[in-house]
Amino acid sequence: MGVMKVLILPFLLFPLIYAADNCPTAKCGGNDFTIRFPFWLEREQPRNCGYPGFNLICNGQGMTVLNLPHSGDFFVRSINYGEQVIQIYDPSNCLPGRLLDFNLSDSPFMAAYYQNYTLLSCPSDHTISRFAAIDCLSNSTNKTLSTTSTRLAVSMTMCKVVVTLPVPVSWPNVYEDSFTSDLTDDLQLTWDVPNCEDCEARGGMCDFKNNTSREISCFYNPETGKGRGLQVFKIITLSIVIPAITASITIVCFICLVDARRQSGGITTTLQNSTTAAVTLQPTSLATGLEESTIESYAKVVLGESRRLPGPNDITCPICLSDYRAKETVRCIPECEHCFHADCIDEWLRLNGTCPVCRASPSLVHGDS
Numbered sequence: 530m531g532v533m534k535v536l537i538l539p540f541l542l543f544p545l546i547y548a549a550d551n552c553p554t555a556k557c558g559g560n561d562f563t564i565r566f567p568f569w570l571e572r573e574q575p576r577n578c579g580y581p582g583f584n585l586i587c588n589g590q591g592m593t594v595l596n597l598p599h600s601g602d603f604f605v606r607s608i609n610y611g612e613q614v615i616q617i618y619d620p621s622n623c624l625p626g627r628l629l630d631f632n633l634s635d636s637p638f639m640a641a642y643y644q645n646y647t648l649l650s651c652p653s654d655h656t657i658s659r660f661a662a663i664d665c666l667s668n669s670t671n672k673t674l675s676t677t678s679t680r681l682a683v684s685m686t687m688c689k690v691v692v693t694l695p696v697p698v699s700w701p702n703v704y705e706d707s708f709t710s711d712l713t714d715d716l717q718l719t720w721d722v723p724n725c726e727d728c729e730a731r732g733g734m735c736d737f738k739n740n741t742s743r744e745i746s747c748f749y750n751p752e753t754g755k756g757r758g759l760q761v762f763k764i765i766t767l768s769i770v771i772p773a774i775t776a777s778i779t780i781v782c783f784i785c786l787v788d789a790r791r792q793s794g795g796i797t798t799t800l801q802n803s804t805t806a807a808v809t810l811q812p813t814s815l816a817t818g819l820e821e822s823t824i825e826s827y828a829k830v831v832l833g834e835s836r837r838l839p840g841p842n843d844i845t846c847p848i849c850l851s852d853y854r855a856k857e858t859v860r861c862i863p864e865c866e867h868c869f870h871a872d873c874i875d876e877w878l879r880l881n882g883t884c885p886v887c888r889a890s891p892s893l894v895h896g897d898s
């Protein structure tokens with residue numbers, strides 16, 4: 530019986546989600562995200578299916594295209610309706626080139642944050658290993674590099690500063706002195722109007738109230754199932770996903786905890802060779818851990834799709850050794866800018882008052898910035 534239900538439910542749900550409607554949920558060729566209010570497909574749907582400026586086009590190759598009034602066409606990678614984020618990229622794979630005259634005015638979209646990037650033109654015969662050249666803006670004589678550190682840009686005397694640009698990023702680099710050089714990520718833009726975040730969070734879908742009004746409201750129409758189908762779907766998804774997430778968090782935390790304790794207990798083990806493993810796992814340095822309020826005062830950031838971290842950090846959490854993923858929360862230690870999964874570092878700091886990275890190799894703290 531249970532198996533039957535699981536098999537049948539998807540077939541019941543999809544007709545509910547895609548129920549008859551003047552503006553049915555659409556998709557464009559090879560893309561796997563749906564296009565619905567406030568977005569609409571310019572050539573296939575009537576104008577009143579969406580908000581002005583949210584018009585998209587399916588091109589001949591099945592790609593979803595967003596046209597920004599002053600910056601031209603971009604391909605859409607994904608749309609997150611719940612968080613009101615659209616992720617776009619340059620069709621010809623030269624985002625830095627597009628950023629040279631990027632202008633969001635007259636479009637409903639904005640950057641979550643801006644970060645100034647300086648573009649440098651350097652002689653090609655100079656190898657600067659720290660930065661990857663932007664290939665599409667480089668040639669045989671001049672390489673173009675980018676950095677967020679003006680200090681560093683100015684110190685590179687063999688290069689010429691081309692321009693300093695405000696670049697839309699999904700979260701700001703809070704550390705003045707650190708730099709990121711990578712400009713290859715997608716752009717993530719957000720919108721304020723129409724605001725459907727609450728509606729989406731409750732499992733509904735926004736739409737115009739009626740065909741003569743610009744006012745929006747949240748629909749959970751049981752007949753078309755527009756909202757309800759999604760809600761049922763969400764409930765099912767959540768009932769599977771939440772236990773899975775809870776289980777993995779528990780496992781990761783447990784691993785972090787064990788690692789942290791093992792490391793903090795490391796010296797004890799070498800000094801007292803006869804101590805058993807059980808003793809090693811005792812939180813020997815509990816007394817040197819930080820107060821919860823101190824830990825809470827350290828900056829916490831939710832990673833965007835780009836998973837870009839501030840400061841001298843790479844893509845792997847040094848504590849649990851798993852790669853950072855979008856939407857994970859990281860916490861950074863203000864003194865040295867080293868970041869970790871919040872779950873991992875919180876657990877560590879409760880046991881140890883020091884940064885796990887610098888304590889292991891203090892030269893890393895200043896070596897990278």
Ligand SMILES: *[C@@H]1O[C@H](CO)[C@@H](O)[C@H](O)[C@H]1NC(C)=O
Pocket residue numbers: 599632633634
């Ligand atoms: C963006 O375009 C608008 C309209 O053309 C213009 O008024 C504005 O100055 C531009 N902004 C930038 C930063 O170039």
Ligand SMILES: *[C@@H]1O[C@H](CO)[C@@H](O)[C@H](O)[C@H]1NC(C)=O
Pocket residue numbers: 643644645695
């Ligand atoms: C970027 O640079 C401009 C001009 O120097 C400055 O006014 C602006 O505040 C900077 N923006 C950020 C986010 O640092």
Ligand SMILES: *[C@@H]1O[C@H](CO)[C@@H](O)[C@H](O)[C@H]1NC(C)=O
Pocket residue numbers: 650651652653670671689
């Ligand atoms: C390109 O490189 C040449 C030779 O290294 C140099 O003379 C020239 O100024 C550079 N151009 C730019 C725009 O940096």
Ligand SMILES: *[C@@H]1O[C@H](CO)[C@@H](O)[C@H](O)[C@H]1NC(C)=O
Pocket residue numbers: 650666667668669670671
């Ligand atoms: C290479 O690019 C620079 C600008 O970055 C330009 O000034 C130069 O003329 C180009 N050189 C060649 C050989 O195309």
Ligand SMILES: *[C@@H]1O[C@H](CO)[C@@H](O)[C@H](O)[C@H]1NC(C)=O
Pocket residue numbers: 740741
């Ligand atoms: C609005 O909807 C009504 C009923 O659904 C329809 O009769 C009318 O033509 C529509 N008006 C416009 C402007 O689309």
Ligand SMILES: *[C@@H]1O[C@H](CO)[C@@H](O)[C@H](O)[C@H]1NC(C)=O
Pocket residue numbers: 738739740741742744
């Ligand atoms: C459409 O909605 C507006 C605003 O809620 C309302 O004043 C108007 O009477 C509605 N029109 C129809 C045809 O339902």
